[in-house]
Amino acid sequence: MSAPLLRLHDVTAGYGPVTVLHGLDLEVAEGEVAVILGANGAGKTTTLRAILGMLDKVKGDISFDGSSINKKATQAIARSGIALVPQGRGTFGDLSVDDNLRLGAIARKDKGIGADLDRWYDMFPRLKERRDQAAGSMSGGEQQMLAIARALMSRPRLLLLDEPSLGLAPLITKDLFERLGEINRTEGLTMLVVEQNASLALAIAQRGYVLETGNIVASGEASALAADEDVRKAYLGF
Amino acid sequence: MELFIDQVLNGINVGVIYASVALALVLIYRTTGLLNFAQGELALFSTFITYWIAVEQDVPIWAALLLSFAVSFIGGALIERILIRPVEGAHSPLNVVIVTLGLFLAVNALAQLIFIKPGQEALRMPGFFPSGDLALGIRNSTAGFAAVLVAECVLLYLLLQKTKLGLSLRGVASNPESSRLVGINTGTMLMVGWALAAGIGAIAGSLAATRGSGFDTSLMQQILVYSFAAAALGGFDSPLGAVVGGLVVGIADSLTIQYVDALDGIELVVPFVLILVVLLVRPNGLFGRTIVERV
């Protein structure tokens, strides 16, 4: 197996005096979908924020594509090819859908921005209908689509998604994960997904991690993880 | 009726100044979320720079304004980076007030120390427009001021709506964290916001200095209060609101002076009451966006 695209080694991080992650190890290989499962407060969101340099104190090593990104600023990490769809979506609420998508591509210098815009509008036709509308006025599901499309506009090498199903109706969630799986298959885009809805997430993932109070307590191939009786009972709840 | 129209035109003349300073206040509020109490004094310093270039260095007045704009632009960026950055994000109104008032005092005093020779009273800024009337009783300066404001607005609109830099600025104003996540260097954008504000202030101050017979270090202090009223009326985050608010405040002030004898000498009651009422009744102003609490 080649070197992983993203590698976290012995990462300790938290907020102020509170330590949330205690020596976390995690890898995501190029082209795969990895999923982090775990209960509320286990440190899933903290892991993603640590990767993007959004926390003050991070110990250990985080490397992307073979080089360490610990010390870099968030915007530099984003420019190096990691896009995060944050929890609660983080859209630019008072800007139009079109502006949101163009902001996704703001760091790009190539000429393909217009073509990409058309491409994601085709994939998410609801966004095309509402391209001049303020992002904040759309429904939760539409904003989630927008946040993902915006992340894709940056042509990331690694897409991080934080609880994409949060607040969405079950049917929309199912549709969303099918599209994510499709993007992974057709584009070969590497993804790291944090999700509470374990069965949906494991269905599109190749690798899974189970996080509990800041430590990985189980990991392995997604199918094996889903099949493991102990893990299912203890952590996945299905 | 003619008197009325005269007063409205007079109001537009001064309203352009308020609108410009309010525009500067709004640019800073949108990018950094703070009210810059030193905005007027920064504009004052820029005005002295214009004066110094034009009169002491004998450069044509419009070229002097352009140079002054450039110097102010850089100065604004440096002030943000060096003085304002440490109090941003602290969300302590006291710290913001302290730093901007400290800047207010220091900049005003520096202008006095650097530009005013001992014994000198008021300085005379050369006019930007020939004196006299354009047509229909409209003074050249009023038409010229209005043209400057229109040009400012058009350029600002093009910058914000049609360029990548403008998109980044709007992104940072809307959601700083998401802006970093798409790779925008928010720090640079805050500097650009302050730089633009300082540049617009330079124009406003230089124009204001040509009104009346001369100017001194108190030039911008009353204007600042009116401009805050204009920005409050329009909504602190709305450039369009700043322009409309500035003109409304200017005209209202001019008509008050003419027609409301009871307020003779205390016309400043008008912007004060305006600020009070708007903040109490409609804190977002006429054109401001509703601030939605984010999850």
Next chain:
Amino acid sequence: MAQPVAAGAETAIGTADPGGSTGIPWLRVVAGVIATVVALWLPFNYNPDTNTLFAQVFYLAIAAMGLNLLTGFNGQVSIGHGAFFGVGAFTSAILVVDHGWMIEATIPIAAILAAALGVVIGFPALRVKGLYLALITLGLAVLFPRVTAKFVEGPGGVPLLQPSRSEVASYFPDVLDDDQYRYFLCLAIMVLLFVAASNLMRSRAGRSMIAVRDQEVAASTVGVNVAGVKVASFALSAAYAGVAGSLSVLVDRVADASNPLIYFQRSIEFLIAVVIGGAATITGPLLGAAFLVFIRKRFEDTEALAPALLGGSLMVVIYVLPDGLVGGYRRIVARLRRRTVATPPGAGGSSGGGPGGGSGGGGTTPPILERSPGDPGGETPAGSPGDAPQRT
């Protein structure tokens, strides 16, 4: 009902000053005695000009303490306190010039009228907070001299009252020289008002003020009347400024509204005194006022140099000494103590208010009751309302 928050606030106050009464109370007593002796000796051994400067320090300190009660302890930012000062000054000036009052008798009237204006501004302040409140108070400071100019006409049609020496009459005309009397009256009133402020901040009402500053919502849920506390803080704060304005007529024999920006400049002066001395401390305003008068006097020959320096120091202090001179002093003491005494200070909360209460004679006693904003580190236990950990 207010017990949980109030108790927490008390802890935060008491333990923030480990160098105070827990260690060496005799040092405090000695300092108090020396300060008292010096304060009594000074006016008989300096020239009238110097005594007048000291009197200016005292009345500025009163105004700064007023602003400190509101901005430092209660968290409402005002840059309009010059207006309250002006109300006090014009009240006293009009009463002595037009109505022949004794100057001392005008002081309570000045306090009451300033407090009344404080209430008027306090009500909108319930809805308008932070920078917007600062903006409204800025408007007040700029408006005040203009409104005054409309209703007050001094000699020559100028809104400038300059009572003569005989008009500023006192109940005690012959006990002391003029300058000595001004010195002692200002000193006595300052000590009185500082002790009152110190006691207030240790009382239930004072703890409510701090609770409203730190955790407004939490304070209201445990029964603190937030609106009442805010308006009362405004009124009290304005009254202090009014007293200061009244004393300024005694000291400087002038009430001036001819310069439209004079009371805005006063407002900034008070803010300088509070911030440089140390916000939310008791001795800070006095130190800040002394600093202010010193700089003004030292550079009086060069116009604009003093404001340049004051403006500069206002900015610098935020970065270098965010809790002012008092806070800086306290941190140095705490560091020295930590180096020499290995054991951490013990039950600070209960002993913090002890022996310090009676002193305050010369006004130079070490800090009794202080809590620095923006310095959550060190001695304050986590969980007190001032230092609630940031939510993530």
